[in-house]
Structure formats: structure tokens, C-alpha cells
Amino acid sequence: MPVSEKKPRRVGAKASGPKPDRWSNAFPTMQQQHDIKRQALVREAARAFGRQGFHNTSLDDIAKALGVTKPALYRYIKTKHDILYEAKQISLDAGIRAREEARAKSGKALEQLEFYFIRYIELLTNELGSYAVLSEPVTSLPSEYAKPLLARMREADLALRQLVEDAVAEGDLKKIDSKLAVAFFMGAITHISRWYVPGGSLSGSEIGRAFADFILNGLRGDRATSAR
Amino acid sequence: MPVSEKKPRRVGAKASGPKPDRWSNAFPTMQQQHDIKRQALVREAARAFGRQGFHNTSLDDIAKALGVTKPALYRYIKTKHDILYEAKQISLDAGIRAREEARAKSGKALEQLEFYFIRYIELLTNELGSYAVLSEPVTSLPSEYAKPLLARMREADLALRQLVEDAVAEGDLKKIDSKLAVAFFMGAITHISRWYVPGGSLSGSEIGRAFADFILNGLRGDRATSAR
DNA sequence: CCTACCGATCGGTAGG
DNA sequence: CCTACCGATCGGTAGG
Numbered sequence: 023m024p025v026s027e028k029k030p031r032r033v034g035a036k037a038s039g040p041k042p043d044r045w046s047n048a049f050p051t052m053q054q055q056h057d058i059k060r061q062a063l064v065r066e067a068a069r070a071f072g073r074q075g076f077h078n079t080s081l082d083d084i085a086k087a088l089g090v091t092k093p094a095l096y097r098y099i100k101t102k103h104d105i106l107y108e109a110k111q112i113s114l115d116a117g118i119r120a121r122e123e124a125r126a127k128s129g130k131a132l133e134q135l136e137f138y139f140i141r142y143i144e145l146l147t148n149e150l151g152s153y154a155v156l157s158e159p160v161t162s163l164p165s166e167y168a169k170p171l172l173a174r175m176r177e178a179d180l181a182l183r184q185l186v187e188d189a190v191a192e193g194d195l196k197k198i199d200s201k202l203a204v205a206f207f208m209g210a211i212t213h214i215s216r217w218y219v220p221g222g223s224l225s226g227s228e229i230g231r232a233f234a235d236f237i238l239n240g241l242r243g244d245r246a247t248s249a250r
Numbered sequence: 251m252p253v254s255e256k257k258p259r260r261v262g263a264k265a266s267g268p269k270p271d272r273w274s275n276a277f278p279t280m281q282q283q284h285d286i287k288r289q290a291l292v293r294e295a296a297r298a299f300g301r302q303g304f305h306n307t308s309l310d311d312i313a314k315a316l317g318v319t320k321p322a323l324y325r326y327i328k329t330k331h332d333i334l335y336e337a338k339q340i341s342l343d344a345g346i347r348a349r350e351e352a353r354a355k356s357g358k359a360l361e362q363l364e365f366y367f368i369r370y371i372e373l374l375t376n377e378l379g380s381y382a383v384l385s386e387p388v389t390s391l392p393s394e395y396a397k398p399l400l401a402r403m404r405e406a407d408l409a410l411r412q413l414v415e416d417a418v419a420e421g422d423l424k425k426i427d428s429k430l431a432v433a434f435f436m437g438a439i440t441h442i443s444r445w446y447v448p449g450g451s452l453s454g455s456e457i458g459r460a461f462a463d464f465i466l467n468g469l470r471g472d473r474a475t476s477a478r
Numbered sequence: 479c480c481t482a483c484c485g486a487t488c489g490g491t492a493g494g
Numbered sequence: 495c496c497t498a499c500c501g502a503t504c505g506g507t508a509g510g
Contacts, residue, residue: 209438237468
């Protein structure tokens with residue numbers, strides 16, 4: 023089953039009062055170091071998964087990229103699946119974050135959608151280390167790992183459909199199948215991680231702006247479909 | 251290196267005149283049977299690759315689905331990579347076919363694009379057995395296999411960009427970055443194979459029509475981007 | 479087209 | 495955090 027959701031830090035500390043600040047806390051504690059290293063591991067792995075795919079990336083590859091040997095990784099993770107699972111969680115978090123920021127920004131559904139597209143794509147491209155993994159199918163994971171991820175993906179899907187329907191109700195989008203609309207733009211967005219290269223000619227915000235434009239014009243749609 | 255492009259059928263037939271029609275050709279020849287079986291193999295495998303991913307599908311799985319044992323597959327393919335390679339080729343062919351039909355249909359770039367979207371998505375959804383494989387990254391293949399595929403993908407990309415630019419020149423689309431536009435809509439279209447289920451509420455043509463609408467309205471774009 | 483098998487890769491562990 | 499290793503999976507082959 024999915025692991026390390028949040029295990030209690032510092033178990034069994036005896037009730038001997040607060041510890042004195044060693045070296046004025048100039049150095050991260052061991053626990054902090056552990057967390058930092060774990061994060062680096064997941065980021066590095068997610069980058070590799072995004073580039074070469076989960077199954078084409080061995081733990082030896084990841085270890086080498088981090089300058090250690092494979093067994094050392096097991097201080098930070100329990101299985102290889104853990105890594106993909108956590109990387110996916112991080113990229114799902116980005117979606118939630120973008121949606122929350124959007125909601126804080128405006129009451130109008132259309133404006134929320136616009137902000138969401140731009141922000142989400144920004145996050146995606148800036149943190150490609152963790153988000154390239156988006157294009158890795160969940161089917162690479164056994165169902166104990168896949169199920170919670172699929173549940174979160176479905177949740178995100180429903181929230182976006184609701185936003186689309188709100189925008190329709192508010193008269194800012196034409197009447198459309200919200201399910202189809204979300205499948206449409208999420209496909210385009212998810213695919214960015216397959217072709218975006220950080221040093222390229224376009225920044226993440228530029229892509230975000232252009233995509234938001236394409237999408238919203240597309241869903242707004244004044245153009246009559248030609249009869250065929 | 252990529253294999254079985256087209257090997258000569260019936261080698262070494264002695265010059266003894268045409269063979270008589272055995273049983274009035276009521277049965278397929280051995281060669282035809284071989285071809286049919288090979289096709290079935292590739293289709294079945296492509297379906298599985300699309301569902302579970304290339305690496306999560308063993309040759310034993312494929313063999314079982316076809317009611318034979320693994321070694322039997324090697325009468326029809328040389329390596330597992332062959333199968334993915336051929337499945338990818340087939341799905342690339344579909345793109346070319348849709349583009350050619352579009353060009354035969356109209357002189358206007360915009361109309362060609364519209365026809366292309368609808369037709370391509372139709373082919374994709376009807377033949378999901380072979381095309382679900384689209385979402386499998388080429389990086390699952392060693393470079394001898396990947397290179398020709400990437401070349402064809404690039405070719406398709408360039409052709410579509412040209413179409414977009416033509417439509418702009420003809421005044422039917424607003425001035426846009428054609429590269430970005432193609433990345434946008436191909437992302438959305440490729441992703442269809444990840445969520446489409448044959449028995450669903452929407453037919454391939456309906457999806458095609460809706461997507462063509464979204465895309466073309468998006469690229470046409472009259473809506474002013476809100477300042478932020 | 480099958481039974482039987484080899485060889486390499488790779489995730490994970492022992493033990494320090 | 496390392497050296498050394500195990501065990502299972504799986505692509506591919508021998509031989510019939």
C-alpha cells in the first residue's frame with residue numbers, strides 16, 4: 023500500500039523538556055537533511071521518468087545521478103513504485119494549487135479558468151523536474167498505488183468540469199459538453215511535458231498565455247461549423 | 251535495425267509457369283495466412299500496449315491473448331521492439347491518410363485542417379486496436395527503431411505547421427505561432443487514446459467534430475485576452 | 479506450433 | 495552509505 027503519507031517525526035522523545043539549540047541551529051537537523059535528500063531523490067527520478075519512462079529508468083540510474091549506490095536509496099524510499107507515486111502526488115498538488123489560486127483571484131468562472139491554465143502551465147514548466155512524470159501512465163503502478171491517484175485525478179476532472187459548466191451558466195462560454203471540453207484541454211496541457219525543453223525559445227508563461235487563449239477561444243466558439 | 255519493411259514474397263519460385271488455382275483459390279495461401287496472423291498479432295499487442303503500456307505487457311500476455319505460446323510469436327516477429335515499431339508505423343500511416351484525404355477534398359487550408367481533424371480522430375477511435383499505442387513514448391525503443399519514427403513524426407509536424415501557416419496567409423486564422431498551435435492540438439488529439447472507450451456515449455465522429463470545433467475556434471480567436 | 483531452457487536485467491536485501 | 499548477492503521476470507532460443 024502507498025507509503026510514507028506522513029509518519030510522525032521524532033517518535034518517543036522523552037519528556038525531558040525542549041532541547042537546547044545546538045550550534046544555534048545553524049545546521050539542518052538530521053531529519054531535515056533526510057527530507058531534503060528524499061526530495062532530491064524524487065525530483066531526480068521524476069525527471070528521468072519523464073525523459074525515458076518509468077520502466078526504462080533503473081534505480082541504478084537514479085542512484086548514479088545522485089552520486090550514490092542503489093542500496094543507499096532505500097534509506098529514503100521503500101520501493102521504486104513509491105517514487106513514481108510521490109512524484110505523481112506532487113504534480114497533482116500543482117493542479118490543486120493552481121485551482122485554489124484561481125478561485126482566490128476571481129468570482130467569475132471564465133476568469134478562474136484563464137488564471138488556472140496560465141498558472142498551471144507555469145508550474146508545470148518551471149518544475150519540470152517533478153512534473154515531466156505527468157505523461158507516465160498510472161498503469162505502471164500496481165492498483166494499491168494507482169487507486170488513490172486515479173481518485174485524485176477524477177476529483178480534479180470533476181472540479182474543472184464544474185468550472186466549465188459555471189462559465190457556461192454565466193454566459194461566457196457556449197453550451198458544450200463539459201466532459202469533452204476538459205478532456206480536450208487537459209490532453210493538450212498534459213502533453214506539454216512531452217515536448218517542452220527548459221532552455222527553449224518560449225517561456226512557461228508564454229506557453230500558458232497562448233494555450234489559455236487557444237482554449238478559451240475554442241470553448242467560446244462563435245464560428246459556425248461548416249456543414250459537411 | 252527496423253525489420254520486415256517488405257521482404258520479397260515467394261522467393262525462388264522456379265520458372266515453371268503460373269501455378270494452377272488450387273481449390274479455385276477458395277482458401278488464403280499460406281503467405282496470406284501468415285500476413286493475416288501477423289496483423290492480428292500487431293493489433294492485439296498494440297491494444298495491450300495502449301492499455302497497460304509496452305513494458306507492462308509481456309510476450310506471454312500477447313501470446314495468451316492469441317491462444318498460442320510465446321515461441322509461436324517468433325514466426326511472425328523478430329523482436330518485441332518490432333511489434334511496437336510496426337504498430338507505431340500503422341498509426342502514423344493513419345495521419346498521412348487523413349492528411350491526403352483532406353488535401354484531395356479542398357484547396358482551402360482551413361477546410362483541409364477541419365477535415366483532417368475529424369477524419370484522423372475517426373480513424374483513431376475506430377481502429378483503437380492499433381492506435382492506442384500512440385501514447386506510448388518512442389523512448390521505449392532503441393534508437394535504430396526510434397529514429398525513423400521520430401523522422402516521420404517530425405515530417406507530420408512540419409506538414410501540419412505548413413497547413414496552419416497557409417490558413418493564416420489565407421486570412422482564415424489569426425496570426426499565431428504555428429509550432430505552438432500544432433503542439434497544442436496534437437497534444438489534445440493524441441490524448442484521446444488515453445480516455446476513449448469504444449462503447450462510450452460519444453462516437454469517434456462526434457468527438458472529431460467537437461474537437462475540430464474547439465481547435466479551429468481556438469486558433470481563429472476573436473476574443474481579446476484579458477489583461478492580468 | 480510446443481516444451482524446456484538459457485542469460486541478462488533489475489528490484490530489493492544482508493550485513494557491515 | 496557500500497560490497498556482495500539473491501530471486502523473479504522476461505525476452506529470446508534450441509530442438510523437435
